[in-house]
Amino acid sequence: MPTEFWTMGAGSLRTPEQLNSGMQQAPLTGTQQAVRAEQLGYDGIVYVDNPNRWGDTYVTLATAAAATSRLKLGTGVTNSYTRHPIVTASAMATLQAESGGRMHLGIGRGDAALANLGRAPHGVEPFERYLTQVQTYLRGEEVAFEDSDVDTLGLSERPTAARISWISSVKPKVPVDVAATGPRVIAAASLHADRVTFNVGADIERTRWGIGIAQQAREEAGLEPEIPFAAYIVLVTHDDPREAARIGSGNTSLFARFSTMHGEVVGPATKSQQAVFEAIHSAYDMHNHSVAGSAQEGAITGAFENEFAIFGPPDYCVERLGQLVELGVDRFILRGSPLDPDNPDSLTCERFISKVAAQLRSA
Numbered sequence: 307m308p309t310e311f312w313t314m315g316a317g318s319l320r321t322p323e324q325l326n327s328g329m330q331q332a333p334l335t336g337t338q339q340a341v342r343a344e345q346l347g348y349d350g351i352v353y354v355d356n357p358n359r360w361g362d363t364y365v366t367l368a369t370a371a372a373a374t375s376r377l378k379l380g381t382g383v384t385n386s387y388t389r390h391p392i393v394t395a396s397a398m399a400t401l402q403a404e405s406g407g408r409m410h411l412g413i414g415r416g417d418a419a420l421a422n423l424g425r426a427p428h429g430v431e432p433f434e435r436y437l438t439q440v441q442t443y444l445r446g447e448e449v450a451f452e453d454s455d456v457d458t459l460g461l462s463e464r465p466t467a468a469r470i471s472w473i474s475s476v477k478p479k480v481p482v483d484v485a486a487t488g489p490r491v492i493a494a495a496s497l498h499a500d501r502v503t504f505n506v507g508a509d510i511e512r513t514r515w516g517i518g519i520a521q522q523a524r525e526e527a528g529l530e531p532e533i534p535f536a537a538y539i540v541l542v543t544h545d546d547p548r549e550a551a552r553i554g555s556g557n558t559s560l561f562a563r564f565s566t567m568h569g570e571v572v573g574p575a576t577k578s579q580q581a582v583f584e585a586i587h588s589a590y591d592m593h594n595h596s597v598a599g600s601a602q603e604g605a606i607t608g609a610f611e612n613e614f615a616i617f618g619p620p621d622y623c624v625e626r627l628g629q630l631v632e633l634g635v636d637r638f639i640l641r642g643s644p645l646d647p648d649n650p651d652s653l654t655c656e657r658f659i660s661k662v663a664a665q666l667r668s669a
Contacts (some may be wrong), residue, residue, distance in 0.1 A: 310350065310636065311638050313640055313641075315340065333644075340370035344374045351379060359418070367405075376412065391436050391443060391449070392443050395444045411444075413437070418595045422592070437484065443469065486504060492519045493519055493520070497524065502536070504536060504537045513537065520563060533547040535633075538561060538641070539643055540642050553642065558597060563590055566586060589605045614640050
């Protein structure tokens with residue numbers, strides 16, 4: 307399968323940081339980001355689902371679908387708490403029909419979207435149950451009610467299960483892609499999702515560990531071990547690695563935090579890596595989630611940055627991504643470079659597509 311390169315967007319006119327800075331010119335809207343991504347040559351774009359910080363993900367996906375023709379589109383990611391599974395499935399199936407089959411449902415247990423509601427990430431068991439239900443709805447099958455009080459209405463006949471009655475006309479089925487970091491979520495994703503997307507950084511040993519967990523879980527369940535793998539990667543292509551790191555600042559700590567969400571580091575880590583993971587956890591300021599110059603960014607060392615993220619010239623980026631491709635990763639969701647053409651740093655996007663993606667696609 308050809309390697310795909312996706313980027314990340316957000317459905318917002320301005321971020322809170324841009325508003326607070328007094329920025330006069332609004333950056334690209336979510337729709338404009340999709341148009342720009344398609345023009346540059348990305349294979350897809352995903353949108354953050356965090357209503358406290360960004361515009362509505364599903365509205366943005368609809369307008370982005372109307373404004374593009376080939377770009378794949380998805381949530382990156384939604385969560386299993388803020389919407390009923392049939393609402394999520396119905397929204398994605400509607401978008402699938404309207405976009406001509408270009409949608410994908412990226413889902414996780416929730417982080418900033420829930421923290422800003424006073425909630426921790428959804429538990430693994432309810433997440434797995436949600437995942438099973440949303441897949442059942444997307445297949446057009448019934449999900450029996452777990453807790454119903456409709457009988458209090460005194461109806462002569464009452465429903466005992468729910469299904470999306472019109473979904474059989476939507477082809478192909480919307481693929482479900484789980485963003486996973488810890489072993490329990492990786493295992494659940496491997497059994498109930500159509501793709502597992504690792505959020506363990508660009509470290510080859512950590513990625514190999516995640517793949518091993520997924521394949522073992524499938525084998526133990528009597529399934530074929532093969533399942534598509536993707537990875538969220540912080541990456542900036544620039545001849546000067548220090549300049550690349552400056553452009554991508556704020557993102558390394560954001561993604562690294564998932565490996566130490568509750569204070570315990572998951573996955574293989576050297577002593578120095580473990581120390582940084584723990585420092586990120588201790589310093590993390592959710593008010594400055596993904597913001598450059600945050601307290602958590604200060605916990606990142608140069609060595610850790612070079613291992614967890616990819617910052618450097620084209621050939622170096624090709625080498626690092628190529629190692630992950632050899633392991634079995636065939637889709638990368640990249641964060642680091644801005645899409646806005648008015649931002650001089652956006653040239654790193656163009657350079658990635660022309661100098662890095664082009665080499666890996668032709669390999």
